[in-house]
Amino acid sequence: MGVSSTAPHLLRAARGEIVDRPPVWMMRQAGRYMKAYRDLREKYPSFRDRSEIPEVAIEVSLQPWRAFQPDGVILFSDIVTPLPGLGIDMDIAEGKGPIIHAPIRTQAQIESLHPLEPEAALPFIKTILQALRQEVGNKSTVLGFVGAPWTLAAYAVEGKGSKTYSIIKNLAFSDPVILHQLLTKLADAIAVYARYQIDCGAQVVQMFDSWAGQLSPQDYDTFALPYQQRVFQQVKQTHPDTPLILLVSGSAGVLERMAKSGADIVTVDWTVDMADARARLGKQVKVQGNLDPGVLYGSKEFIRDRIHDTVRKAGNWGHILNLGHGVLPDTPEENVAFFFETAKQLSTAAVVS
Ligand code: CP3
Numbered sequence: 001m002g003v004s005s006t007a008p009h010l011l012r013a014a015r016g017e018i019v020d021r022p023p024v025w026m027m028r029q030a031g032r033y034m035k036a037y038r039d040l041r042e043k044y045p046s047f048r049d050r051s052e053i054p055e056v057a058i059e060v061s062l063q064p065w066r067a068f069q070p071d072g073v074i075l076f077s078d079i080v081t082p083l084p085g086l087g088i089d090m091d092i093a094e095g096k097g098p099i100i101h102a103p104i105r106t107q108a109q110i111e112s113l114h115p116l117e118p119e120a121a122l123p124f125i126k127t128i129l130q131a132l133r134q135e136v137g138n139k140s141t142v143l144g145f146v147g148a149p150w151t152l153a154a155y156a157v158e159g160k161g162s163k164t165y166s167i168i169k170n171l172a173f174s175d176p177v178i179l180h181q182l183l184t185k186l187a188d189a190i191a192v193y194a195r196y197q198i199d200c201g202a203q204v205v206q207m208f209d210s211w212a213g214q215l216s217p218q219d220y221d222t223f224a225l226p227y228q229q230r231v232f233q234q235v236k237q238t239h240p241d242t243p244l245i246l247l248v249s250g251s252a253g254v255l256e257r258m259a260k261s262g263a264d265i266v267t268v269d270w271t272v273d274m275a276d277a278r279a280r281l282g283k284q285v286k287v288q289g290n291l292d293p294g295v296l297y298g299s300k301e302f303i304r305d306r307i308h309d310t311v312r313k314a315g316n317w318g319h320i321l322n323l324g325h326g327v328l329p330d331t332p333e334e335n336v337a338f339f340f341e342t343a344k345q346l347s348t349a350a351v352v353s
Contacts, residue, residue: 010071010141011203013320014243014265016286022311022319024343025072025143026336027247028326029064033333036063047092051077054127061132065140067333068340072143072204072320073136075128075197079147079208080155082193085121086113086185088156096160103159105171110182116189118196129201144202146194148209148246149186149227153179156186165214172223179223187227191234198239206245207231207263213250220254225261232262245288249325259285269324274313286318293323296335303335304342308351316348 007015010023031037037060044050051057060076080090080098091099104110118125132142147155155161157168157179171179194205212224232244246263248254252271259266259281266285268277270292277287295306311321321343327336 006138008071008136008138008141008203010320011243013318014141014204014245014286015241016318018317019348021344021346021348022314022321023071023141024321024340025070025074026064026323026327026339027074029068029070029074029336030060030076031327032329033327033331033336034063034067035333036067045094047078047094051081052124054124054131057124057128058131058135061128062135065136068337069140069344070340071140071344073132073140074143074145074206075125075132075202077125077128077145079145079152079210081125082116082118082122082146082189083152083156085116085118086189088113090155098155098160100156100159103167104156104182105167107178107181110178110185113182113185116192118193122193122196125197126200129197133201133203141203142201143204143206144194144197144200145206145208146190146197146231148207148212148224149183149190149231150215150224151209151211152186152190153182154211156182165211172219176222183223183227184230187230188234191231194231194235195238198235198242202242204243204245205235206247206267208247210247210249212248213254215254217254217257220257224248225257228261228263236262245320247288247325255280265318265320267322267324271324274310278314286320287314288320288322290322290324293325293328293331296323296327296331296339298335300335300338303339307339307342307346311346311348311351316352 013019013023044056057076065073078092083090093099154168209224212220215224243264245265246258246261247267251269265288268287268289270290274290291306291310295303
């Protein structure tokens, strides 16, 4: 009990303790909707600089912490950050996202990928995570994150984001053996990276399988789920007490499958009613979510009602309050402030009758 009573709120809830209100943080809480971020972006126009120069990444990660005191402070980085460490060079283009100049499409390219050595390839991650822990102490929980094998494979094979995922689906359905080799290598590297983040100070790790919602359920079972399991199993082997969160965008059709990944907490997006999500997942599965990020364009009253509605439906156990996906870049900053204030003043007992 001694340890848990000093543990921060989000970590306690993520471990399954009953807490007086759901902890709250926001995906993409550091980023373009904040003026402080946009100002800093002018000084450091390259995303890789902003996320890989430790002092800059620390500053960006702490901007929302200083402004809103969220219960979770996430490392400012990107899911493609570890790829150069495997031999996949990348850049992150303004307004476009990740670009891989030499997409991975042949067996020879897959065989030439090397195992990730995080200390050598990603030394800045240690500096950043240690500084975040130092800064927030027990007042907030430091979250690390990784991309999932399917989603990172989608970037590696397509070379950039896609609407149709034609190239990776072509590979999946015409030459699956090659894709499975790539997914296996990525899963092992991602597990190594997640363990490294935990060793450096991350107290919770979220895995983003953003593009797995683009798969039919049977293909999710073949190309996404087994590799989510492979990552989570490896991380749990060495770090059994670190809560693991899974996110899939557009996950309504695979929600039950997400719970089979080995994640402790399943992120729910706004296309599913939180009460339905609870009913579908069962009482033992913890959830995160699930306001539509667009709710933050609404009035304060509207935002408050939607927070209360979600908390009431999620109940008084195993819920991390969040949006269903990242905050939108043109969201009014004062509405983000209101979202956090309202969430932090909640008492679940008063809302859940
Ligand atoms: O501080 C935090 O909350 C961490 C933020 C974070 C970023 N990337 C920073 C970022 C997180 C959690 C990610 C993960 C990520 N990156 C995902 C998974 C989450 C999701 O959206 O499903 C994905 C798919 C990516 C790939 C990626 N990187 C995209 C699609 C983009 C956006 C392109 C654009 O401009 O809209 C990026 C670039 C990126 N990563 C930005 C940020 C804040 C925007 C560029 C900028 O503001 O400078």
